[in-house]
Amino acid sequence: MRVFIIYFLSIFTLYSSTLNLSISSNPSRINPILATDSASSEIAGWIFNGLFKYNKDGKIVCDLAQSYKFIDKTTLLVTLKKNILWHDGVKFDANDVVFTYDTINNPKIYTPITSSFKKIKSVKLIDRYTLEIKYFQPYFKALEIWLTGILPKHILEKEQNLMTSKFNTHPIGTGSYKLKEFKISQDIILQVNKQFFDKVPKIDTIRYKFLPDPTTSFYMLKLKQLDLGGLTPIQLDRQLDNKFKADFNIYEKPSFGYTYLGFNLKNKKFQNKKIREAISLAIDRKELADILFFGHAKVCTGPFLPDTFAFNSSIKAPKQNIQKAKKLLKSLGYDELHPFEFQIITNANNSIRVNAAQIIQYQLNKVGIKVSIRVMEWQAFLNTVVHPRKFEAIILGWGLSLMPDARSIWHSSSDKLGGFNLVGYHNQKVDTLIEKAETTIDTDSLSKIYQEIFYRIVDDIPYLFLYIPNSISVVNKDIKNVSPSLIGITHNEEDWIK
Secondary structure: OOOHHHHHHHHHHHOOOOOEEEOOOOOOOOOOOOOHHHHHHHHHHOOOOOEEOOOOOOOOEEOOOOEEEEEEOOEEEEOEEEEEEEEOOOOOOOOHHHHHHHHHHHOOOOOOHHHHOOOEEEEEEEEOOHHHHEEOOOOOOOOOHHHHHOOOOOOOOOOOOHHHHHHEEEEEEOOEEEEOOOOOOOOEEEEOOOOOOOOOOOOOOEEEEEEHHHHHHHHHOOOOOOOOOOOOOHHHHHOOOHHHHHHEEEEEEEEEEEEEEOOOOOOOOOHHHHHHHHHHHOOHHHHHHHHOOOEEEEEEOOOOOOOOOOOOOOOOOOOHHHHHHHHEEEEOOOOOOOOOOOEEEOOOOOHHHHHHHHHHHHHHHHHOOEEEEEEOOOHHHHHHHHHHOOOEEEEEEOOOOOOOHHHHHHHHHOOOOOOOOOOOOOOOHHHHHHHHHOOOHHHHHHHHHHHHHHHHHHHOOEEEEEEEEEEEEEEEEEEEEOOOOOOOHHHHHHOOOE
């Protein structure tokens, strides 16, 4: 009997594996419609499914949906897969989709995705596994918005306040992994969902080690206590030994996001465009990117990613011009005796942003602008500074999807609680262009509209677009079947073997 137990445990150990990852901040709400920070979104991504998803090439394919077809330009018919189970064993069906749609549109729910779903006229239940979705007019993101994770009606239909619900820390989804353990500032453990409707992952457990200090994360990588992680350029260029290179595969590509210095446009200090222009002219973006990234980044010229249909290649980054910046400041009444002063706030667990703030402080000092820097813990930063808009200027990043959508940041309607128009940007012409784009299905026409949006936003200087860093990922060579793709390393995690 003892021999059998030892043999059983040996077999279990052989086939049971753990993927060790890291997370630098606490998820605020592990809920697909409320996840506004990267930590929450990442964890929710394992737990929930949308009707559709992106494949490795960035094309939309079915997820919870079995099939779909457009009856006309404004009517979408979706057939759902059968025999999908929620993590608690209850069957998923079309009622959950209707419930999720109704919840997103609930006025008591504060979520930036509401604006996208306002384009829907109705979501009608045809039968338990068939939905008819009608849009008010042709919509360029008719499929994309349904990448949003679907919520379980049977658990949440009687919930009084989803914003504060315990569901947000004890989520139940349909995804390939279930949440097993989550406590604030501790490790997060996900367990494989053996009843998953698609290919069941071969790795049984995902453990996110809570490591708010990136230096500690790098140390843990070198000890092979993490299987996957990101490297900074200085780590890649100067801190890797031969053992590390023997233990890990390294993958580098441009990231889907940029970093910016955002001005609070409702603050009187920044309402005159000339002061924003002076700040812009005082900053050397290339020097900033080179110091921070050692050549592993490019200067950002505007709000949409290069090489997409929305990118306006005719717009170049402003060149540093100290004399012109000083002249502008003087025309506004600022000089050495009366310097322009403001505060930049950013988050403590991102050393690159902190260093960026210090470099900007140094560069602006050359034209007589005095900058103070405040660094805060991530959740405190979000809850007391970013969301209530209590800042003069912030350094943050913005991740972009494969289908750009200007509304969530740049439309005036997104300047509200729960919206991403954090700086209070308002431009009626931009609003009109965004609205026109949303009903434009033809790609060439859409490209022209978006490139004009790009131009107008850059011209208004609501942000200083700073840099687009490269994404540098490393994966333990003990993990097999890793296949880098347009949408990232973990797109085929279900095939990984460790």
